[in-house]
Amino acid sequence: MTPSDVKATLSFSDGSPSMELPIYKGSIGPDVIDIRKLYGQTGKFTYDPGFLSTASCNSTITYIDGDKGELLYRGYPIEQLAVNCDFLETCHLLLYGDLPNEKQKVDFTARVTNHTMVNEQMQFFLRGFRRDAHPMAIMTGLVGALSAFYHDSTDINNAQHREIAAIRLIAKMPTLVAMAYKYSMGQPYMYPRNKLSYAANFMRMMFATPCDDYEPNEVLVRAMDRIFILHADHEQNASTSTVRLCGSSGTNPFAAIAAGVACLWGPAHGGANEAALNMLEDIQRQGGVEKIGEFIKQVKDKNSSVKLMGFGHRVYKNYDPRAKLMRETCHEVLGALGLGNDPMFKLAMALEKIALEDEYFVARKLYPNVDFYSGIVQRAIGIPVALFTAIFALARTVGWIAQLNEMIADPEYKIGRPRQLFVGSVKRDVKPIGQR
Numbered sequence: 001m002t003p004s005d006v007k008a009t010l011s012f013s014d015g016s017p018s019m020e021l022p023i024y025k026g027s028i029g030p031d032v033i034d035i036r037k038l039y040g041q042t043g044k045f046t047y048d049p050g051f052l053s054t055a056s057c058n059s060t061i062t063y064i065d066g067d068k069g070e071l072l073y074r075g076y077p078i079e080q081l082a083v084n085c086d087f088l089e090t091c092h093l094l095l096y097g098d099l100p101n102e103k104q105k106v107d108f109t110a111r112v113t114n115h116t117m118v119n120e121q122m123q124f125f126l127r128g129f130r131r132d133a134h135p136m137a138i139m140t141g142l143v144g145a146l147s148a149f150y151h152d153s154t155d156i157n158n159a160q161h162r163e164i165a166a167i168r169l170i171a172k173m174p175t176l177v178a179m180a181y182k183y184s185m186g187q188p189y190m191y192p193r194n195k196l197s198y199a200a201n202f203m204r205m206m207f208a209t210p211c212d213d214y215e216p217n218e219v220l221v222r223a224m225d226r227i228f229i230l231h232a233d234h235e236q237n238a239s240t241s242t243v244r245l246c247g248s249s250g251t252n253p254f255a256a257i258a259a260g261v262a263c264l265w266g267p268a269h270g271g272a273n274e275a276a277l278n279m280l281e282d283i284q285r286q287g288g289v290e291k292i293g294e295f296i297k298q299v300k301d302k303n304s305s306v307k308l309m310g311f312g313h314r315v316y317k318n319y320d321p322r323a324k325l326m327r328e329t330c331h332e333v334l335g336a337l338g339l340g341n342d343p344m345f346k347l348a349m350a351l352e353k354i355a356l357e358d359e360y361f362v363a364r365k366l367y368p369n370v371d372f373y374s375g376i377v378q379r380a381i382g383i384p385v386a387l388f389t390a391i392f393a394l395a396r397t398v399g400w401i402a403q404l405n406e407m408i409a410d411p412e413y414k415i416g417r418p419r420q421l422f423v424g425s426v427k428r429d430v431k432p433i434g435q436r
């Protein structure tokens, strides 16, 4: 961290001594005021529920400029990565800091594909779930259970363990998501096919059966790969912060990633892709484009709690660059499948147009986020709505593990332990039960 020449001074209106606070400069983005000594020197905490003004760590992985609508992985714009690289190159970039050269790519791909199978016992663990369990409930369990199967990579303080756990997680997530899907369908699991690309292998495990060969469609494989790239990391979002906080206790990497999966499930985060598609289906059922006006009215009504899912973002106050790329992919996929007139896509575009012109959304800088279009693409590929968030988890695993490893390797890292403003009862005495 580079110290700034400028210092912040904190003064108090009651005459308590003021305090000088150091400021650090990032390579880009806002500076931070270092408040680590604040409690020691003033006996006061800062108060920032929801982390609206708090940088919880320093990081070299992902940078977002929410006002410009810019997303960089290790300095590379997402638009360039989405067009020029595949998902495993992106994983290498996030994990090790740079894009692989040809030899590094071959080595990395070989290391990942070497670990795509899961312990055969996993299927018996999976059998304990109801067939109609939500895939994210299953994924939370399966990812956590990896620590019970891979004892030789559970020491988070051992760099080699962290490396092998990272590779295992990236390699096994597609297998686990596909197994969860096959289980829900009552179909046999398909073993990974390592000569296929990462995305093609996943699609084959999802859609092939032992009775029929599955020829992955190039356009759909590219779309799947792009979904993976666009969801691979997004700096200190809720699930990533969960992974960091969980991992900061020294727990094993599989347990920390399982915590991330659980957090991602929520509809304000990764669950938004499922919620966005359910919302579009609802509007479609009620009359489609004609009903948009009525729906927008409900969204704007403060008493209704209806939200335009797939819109708005804590950081982006401009068009989410991932949503632009996803919209492009939507065109490609629907075109390739002869679904150019897909009513859901038309509805989404009409809804987006109206929302972008509406004063409510303009004033609050609410733009479509990646989830607005990713559901339409996944639905066209044949992925059931309930599985969308599990696919997000699959893609985000590399980001989680890169962030976790960055934290553990940081010599300044400590267990995460926020403080609180206590507003409950002051000390009181317990009365005998008859007198309460």
Ligand code: CMC
Pocket: 234, 237, 267, 268, 269, 270, 272, 299, 306, 307, 308, 309, 310, 311, 312, 313, 314, 315, 364, 366, 369, 370, 371
């Ligand atoms: N529809 C209607 N109004 C909204 C929406 C929305 N989708 N999002 C925010 N607002 C309003 C909100 O009611 C508030 O209005 P007011 O100032 O009048 O009270 C204002 O905009 C600011 O919203 P906020 O809730 O303070 O913003 P936040 O930063 O806390 O929330 C968010 C961000 C993503 C949780 C929220 O925009 C949201 O719930 N969006 C819908 C869910 C969604 O699409 N989530 C996916 C995020 S991208 C994928 C990922 O990274 O996980």
